[in-house]
Amino acid sequence: MKEEIVGVTGGMGFVGRSIVKKLLEDKWKVRCLVRKPEGSEDLKKQGIEIYKGDITNKSSIDESFFQDLSYLIHLVGIIKEVETQTLERVHFQGTKNLVDLAKNSGVKKFIHMSALGTRPDARSRYHSTKWMAEEYLRKNGLNHTIFRPSIIFGPDDEFINTFIRIIKLSPFIPVIKGGKLQPIYVGDVAHFFVQALTNQKTDGKTFELGGTKKLTLGEIIKVLLKVLNVERVLIPIPSFLMYPPAYLFQTVLRNPPLTLDQLIMLEEDNVCDMKEVQDIFSFSLLPLEEGLKQYLS
Helix, strand or coil, rough: CCCEEEEECCCCCHHHHHHHHHHHHHHEEEEECCCCHCCHHHHHHCCCCCCCCCCCCCHCHHHHHHEEEEEEECCCCCCCHHHHHHHHHHHHHHHHHHHHHHHHCCCCCCEECCCCCCCCCCHHHHHHHHHHHHHHHHHHHHEEEEEEEEEEEEECHHHHHHHHHHHHHHHHEECCCCCCCEEEEHHHHHHHHHHHCHHHHHCCCEEEEECCEEEEEHHHHHHHHHHHHHHHEEEEEEEEHHHHHHHHHHHHHCCCCCCCCHHHHHHHHEECCCHHHHHHHCCCCCCCCHHHHHHCC
């Protein structure tokens, strides 16, 4: 067991569980900051220390979480706004609170989960608020690594599994026409985050992450159909036709299946060049089809 401690925010989420698993496999001491400790029994059973805190409310954060903490992996993010949990509060204010506390506590490195497409002139609020968080971290002076992954797939992911549910329920699959995506396996994302803890070549760097292929949404669904060994009829839908229903969904429903912000992001390419990343990190990426076979076949 390594002596240094790694803190994780978002450890109960889909990506967080994979990163926590990799940390434990590599013999790190792990502690997690969670909003609702009563839902973290599985983490406790793995020997993980649990601390309570809402990152958007600095005064709620148990500051003992930062005591003797060497590294912090920050994963918390939202794709849909629910009540007071807005994109600005979660992505920017939450990150700002953690960066300030981490710096004051002497944390050696802050590993930050951003998103591919993040940029200052982004059309979507999701990406623009992620940019605000990145900028605060960069200007704060805290040693850091920022990762911007494309769509992350794996057991329990929201994106791929939404289409799996549709495939099981309907002979017709709606396919919104948009940009290309570069799905990356959640286990590969975990490798990047954990290796970055001690890899000095990643200090102060921002890395874009994607899988082995750049695919349209329709092509991704065809891979799913192949792995599931089923046939369905794909119905292409121009993105502009989805704006009215997306607006209606987010206005009326507490948990909308599609928002205007998500629609904007689907219209854009979400791809990257992985050459620099593969030169620094030492493992091979798992292709989409092979990754899906691991948990669907």
